[in-house]
Amino acid sequence: xxxxxxxxxxxxxxxxxxxxxxxxxxxxxxxxxxxxxxxxxxxxxxxxxxxxxxxxxxxxxxxxxxxxxxxxxxxxxxxxxxxxxxxxxxxxxxxxxxxxxxxxxxxxx
RNA sequence: CGAGCGGACUGCGCGGUCGCGGCGUGACGUAUGCGCACGAUGAGGAAAGUCCGGGCAUCGCAGGGCAGGACGCCUGAUAACGUCAGGUGGGGGCGACCCCAAGGAAAGUGCAACAGAAAUAGACCGCCUGUCUCCGCACUCGUGCGAAGGCAAGUAAGGAUGGAAAGGCGAGGUAAGAGCUCACCGACGGGACGGUAACGCCCCGUGCCAUGUAAACCCCGUCCGAUGCAAGUUUGGGACUUUUUCAUAUAGGGUUGCCCGCCCGAGAAAGUCCGUGAAUAACGCUUGAGCCCGUCGGUGACGGCGGGAGUAGAUAAAUGACCGCGCUCGACAGAACCCGGCUUAUAGGUCCGCUCGUAUU
RNA sequence: GCGCCGUUAGCUCAAUUGGAUAGAGCGUUGGUCUACGGAACCAAAGGCUAGGGAUUCGAGUUCCUUACGGCGCA
Numbered sequence: 049x050x051x052x053x054x055x056x057x058x059x060x061x062x063x064x065x066x067x068x069x070x071x072x073x074x075x076x077x078x079x080x081x082x083x084x085x086x087x088x089x090x091x092x093x094x095x096x097x098x099x100x101x102x103x104x105x106x107x108x109x110x111x112x113x114x115x116x117x118x119x120x121x122x123x124x125x126x127x128x129x130x131x132x133x134x135x136x137x138x139x140x141x142x143x144x145x146x147x148x149x150x151x152x153x154x155x156x157x
Numbered sequence: 158c159g160a161g162c163g164g165a166c167u168g169c170g171c172g173g174u175c176g177c178g179g180c181g182u183g184a185c186g187u188a189u190g191c192g193c194a195c196g197a198u199g200a201g202g203a204a205a206g207u208c209c210g211g212g213c214a215u216c217g218c219a220g221g222g223c224a225g226g227a228c229g230c231c232u233g234a235u236a237a238c239g240u241c242a243g244g245u246g247g248g249g250g251c252g253a254c255c256c257c258a259a260g261g262a263a264a265g266u267g268c269a270a271c272a273g274a275a276a277u278a279g280a281c282c283g284c285c286u287g288u289c290u291c292c293g294c295a296c297u298c299g300u301g302c303g304a305a306g307g308c309a310a311g312u313a314a315g316g317a318u319g320g321a322a323a324g325g326c327g328a329g330g331u332a333a334g335a336g337c338u339c340a341c342c343g344a345c346g347g348g349a350c351g352g353u354a355a356c357g358c359c360c361c362g363u364g365c366c367a368u369g370u371a372a373a374c375c376c377c378g379u380c381c382g383a384u385g386c387a388a389g390u391u392u393g394g395g396a397c398u399u400u401u402u403c404a405u406a407u408a409g410g411g412u413u414g415c416c417c418g419c420c421c422g423a424g425a426a427a428g429u430c431c432g433u434g435a436a437u438a439a440c441g442c443u444u445g446a447g448c449c450c451g452u453c454g455g456u457g458a459c460g461g462c463g464g465g466a467g468u469a470g471a472u473a474a475a476u477g478a479c480c481g482c483g484c485u486c487g488a489c490a491g492a493a494c495c496c497g498g499c500u501u502a503u504a505g506g507u508c509c510g511c512u513c514g515u516a517u518u
Numbered sequence: 519g520c521g522c523c524g525u526u527a528g529c530u531c532a533a534u535u536g537g538a539u540a541g542a543g544c545g546u547u548g549g550u551c552u553a554c555g556g557a558a559c560c561a562a563a564g565g566c567u568a569g570g571g572a573u574u575c576g577a578g579u580u581c582c583u584u585a586c587g588g589c590g591c592a
Contacts, residue, residue: 097205500582
């Protein structure tokens with residue numbers, strides 16, 4: 049999981065500038081094709097205190113990791129939307145919907 | 158039973174599958190960095206706010222002065238504290254109990270609006286005495302009484318204010334009054350006794366030198382060098398070119414905010430090449446004034462001795478998903494160098510001690 | 519992680535050494551003017567000075583504490 053982390057400031061600003069944005073009810077995904085699979089989550093202070101922010105990050109990582117074995121290589125940034133409640137089921141469903149629509153899932157694998 | 162006060166503790170539990178962080182082991186794989194397998198382990202009472210105090214680190218270390226800051230009843234505890242313990246004084250509550258930045262206003266300066274006669278100091282009204290002028294009444298006819306006004310002296314009883322009005326209240330006293338005198342209370346001064354002390358209590362004396370504010374400046378006493386793990390240490394990172402800033406001592410830079418004193422000869426920027434990367438890697442980084450139990454000393458905070466258990470250490474940052482069971486249906490909330498406190502948030506539950514009221518015995 | 523500021527009317531800002539009724543501009547509402555509107559003029563409303571406590575006779579101002587917002591440090 050750690051090798052998939054997207055860490056560099058340059059890469060993240062690059063994603064914001066040239067990445068493709070895809071929207072779902074619970075979150076926004078920004079991605080760009082790459083030679084390796086990398087991901088990051090972005091949870092701002094508007095989502096609440098640190099306990100709640102940590103929980104959102106865990107839910108996003110857990111939901112994303114379900115699709116890791118099937119993904120073609122790219123850089124991905126996950127940004128949740130502000131809401132009353134955050135559930136694993138909603139994140140899991142929306143991430144699957146987006147990745148399927150954008151044809152990033154390699155069904156042959 | 159109802160209402161309440163104080164103290165201590167707890168902070169969902171159990172089982173499975175997949176996954177995450179660092180750690181250990183490996184007759185494993187790759188070729189030194191990781192992967193794989195197995196094993197044990199992995200957030201709090203506040204981890205929070207950053208309000209105090211330390212450890213630790215670097216700079217200064219020949220220090221000195223000024224400025225600045227903090228604290229402030231007493232005694233003790235402690236590495237230290239603005240914390241804690243025990244007491245003193247004051248305030249609140251019927252009570253259990255709770256609260257208090259609680260030195261100095263007779264070292265000096267400032268401020269006290271409005272109201273009020275007057276605000277830190279006095280005489281506006283008033284009261285009273287003497288005298289003069291004028292008026293009225295009475296009669297024994299120049300005296301008495303009454304009223305008004307002027308002048309002089311006395312006084313601080315009373316005067317709608319105000320947070321505060323020159324000790325309070327009562328009695329005597331007086332022309333009217335006044336600690337002028339007296340009793341009680343208060344204040345101040347002195348002494349004896351008790352207490353380590355803050356202070357308490359008793360006796361004697363003084364008619365009483367006099368408001369509040371120091372979380373206004375200030376004075377007195379005690380303490381404080383500065384910066385903070387983004388501190389700091391080590392490795393890699395070197396080569397070439399260009400530009401620029403001053404200087405051989407009245408400059409420039411460093412040293413604590415400033416001054417004295419002390420130290421130093423180089424420093425800065427841009428571009429190109431090598432390089433995965435420099436917002437990097439490793440160290441600092443977790444055993445510490447720590448925790449639990451017993452015992453001894455102490456009213457207690459705490460200390461001495463003996464025994465025991467003891468792996469969070471990340472770096473865009475680790476605890477999640479799904480399923481089953483139980484119950485009271487789960488609050489506030491996430492370590493980031495480490496400790497001691499304070500403050501604030503907190504569903505529900507447990508235990509101990511105590512007070513008041515009602516009823517019964 | 520560390521250090522430092524701010525919060526006053528719907529908005530932007532004042533308020534002297536603590537002194538009484540917290541002020542100004544814009545906006546809002548009503549009126550005058552106009553055939554109607556704008557502009558102009560006149561008037562009014564609107565504030566628990568971020569919350570709580572303390573000091574003081576008296577607090578927007580001083581002190582403590584909490585909340586929110588903002589800035590700086592590689």
